[in-house]
Amino acid sequence: MGTASSTSGDEWIELRNNTDQEVDxxxxxxxxxxxxxxxxLAGVLEAGGFYLLERSDDTTVNDIAAxxxxxxxxxxxxxxxxxxxxxxxxxxxxxxxxxTWPAGIKASRSTMERVNPFAPxxxxxxxxxxxxxxxxxxxxxxPLNGTPRSRNSCTNPPVARFxxxxxxxxxxxxxxxxxxxxxxxxxxxxxxxxxxxxxxxxERSPTHEYRSPGTYLVSLEVADNDGLMGSVREELRIAVGKxxxxxxxxxxxxxxxxxxxxxxxxxxxxxxxxxxxxxDRDGDVDSEDARLLAEHVIGM
Numbered sequence: 001m002g003t004a005s006s007t008s009g010d011e012w013i014e015l016r017n018n019t020d021q022e023v024d025x026x027x028x029x030x031x032x033x034x035x036x037x038x039x040x041l042a043g044v045l046e047a048g049g050f051y052l053l054e055r056s057d058d059t060t061v062n063d064i065a066a067x068x069x070x071x072x073x074x075x076x077x078x079x080x081x082x083x084x085x086x087x088x089x090x091x092x093x094x095x096x097x098x099x100t101w102p103a104g105i106k107a108s109r110s111t112m113e114r115v116n117p118f119a120p121x122x123x124x125x126x127x128x129x130x131x132x133x134x135x136x137x138x139x140x141x142x143p144l145n146g147t148p149r150s151r152n153s154c155t156n157p158p159v160a161r162f163x164x165x166x167x168x169x170x171x172x173x174x175x176x177x178x179x180x181x182x183x184x185x186x187x188x189x190x191x192x193x194x195x196x197x198x199x200x201x202x203e204r205s206p207t208h209e210y211r212s213p214g215t216y217l218v219s220l221e222v223a224d225n226d227g228l229m230g231s232v233r234e235e236l237r238i239a240v241g242k243x244x245x246x247x248x249x250x251x252x253x254x255x256x257x258x259x260x261x262x263x264x265x266x267x268x269x270x271x272x273x274x275x276x277x278x279x280d281r282d283g284d285v286d287s288e289d290a291r292l293l294a295e296h297v298i299g300m
Contacts, residue, residue, distance in 0.1 A: 001104045001111055001145075003060060003138035010060040010138065011074055014148055015051040015083070018117050022046050027086030032079050033098060037072030050149045059139040061148045076106065093121045102126040111146030115154045127154040151228075158230035160222040192221040243293050245269070245276045256297055260290040 003010040013030070017023055025041040030053070032038070037055075045051045054066035055073070074081075078101045081094040094112075095101055102123035104112030111129045119125050129145045133153030136144045147153060219233040243251040245258045259277045261267040262285045269277055269285065279289040 001106050001109050003144060004109050004142040005138040005140035006060075009055065009073065011055045012060050012066075012146075012148060013053045013070075013081070015045060015053075016117055017045045017047055017049050017051070020047050022049075025051070029084045030081060031084070032072075032074065032081050034075065034079055037070050037074070039068070039070045039072075041068065043067055052148050061136045061144065062139050062141070063137045064135075064148055095126075096121045097123075103128045109145055111144070113147070113152040113154050115152070117155070129153050155228075158222045158224045158228060160220050160230040160232045162218070162220045162232060162234070192223075193218065242276045243279055243296065245273050247272070247276070251293070251297060253297055256290060256294045259285060259293050260287070263287045263290050 001011075015030075023045045025043050025045055028041040030037070030039040030041060039053065041051075043051070051067045052061065052064060053068045053070050054060040055070055058066045058069060060066075078095055078099050080096055080098045082090050083092045085091050094114075101112055103126040104110055105128055108131070110131065112126055113129055115125045115127055129147065130153040131145055133147060133151075134143050134145060135147045135150040138144055217233060217235055219231060221229055221231045223229050243255055245255040248254075255276075258267065258269075258273070259279070262269050262274075262277055274285055277285045277289055279292045282288075
């Protein structure tokens, strides 16, 4: 859509390498359906890197060096750009149907951006730069409404949230699970749980069972298919055990009293009662079990 310092003559186009290997662009072409622009590409596009093409000269994006200068303008009403490899195979397109550009605003010179770099070239997969996430300046020093050589404004990192699920009537092993994780296309590739004791678990499953009592700084990191990360960190108190000492179907203040009396040697528990009372599973019933159970009953 051009820049604020000029008419749409100050156009720029950017390619991105979505692979983990560099690409030799020798023999590749970027060409519109009406033949202008028609750009023979050159150079190397690094793994995960960007390739910036500026029209006519290197002042279109004045503070970022172009990888290539090209000539020929884009039709304001819309046309199709096709990227071809050296065999002539179409690798990708922009505005494949050749109609009106699906995004971008000419009046504000706001760039048309690809939302999900792995999804097909369809109109819903293009959006207009949000006017906040920007990079680069035009020939007169104005900020560009675009993101040359950086992530598009509409390509958001995943959102990571976790929660844990103890039975409200008993103290169980904590089961942590991924509450939400979304990005441009909703595709999440990996989760990593980290606990304050150094316990680290990389896993594809969004759940993690933890069996040791204590207070932990729990972190969850989520990686998506665009190489972006989302994370959340929270302090979590995990008490482990059953706690229903009198076996009446609920954990309540009576159970706390029994465990405290047992810890003080005032009452003797049966084998089954001791198993329920040993909240921290350290092999005996003591004041720590009473404290953990009391905290659970009062909602801590």
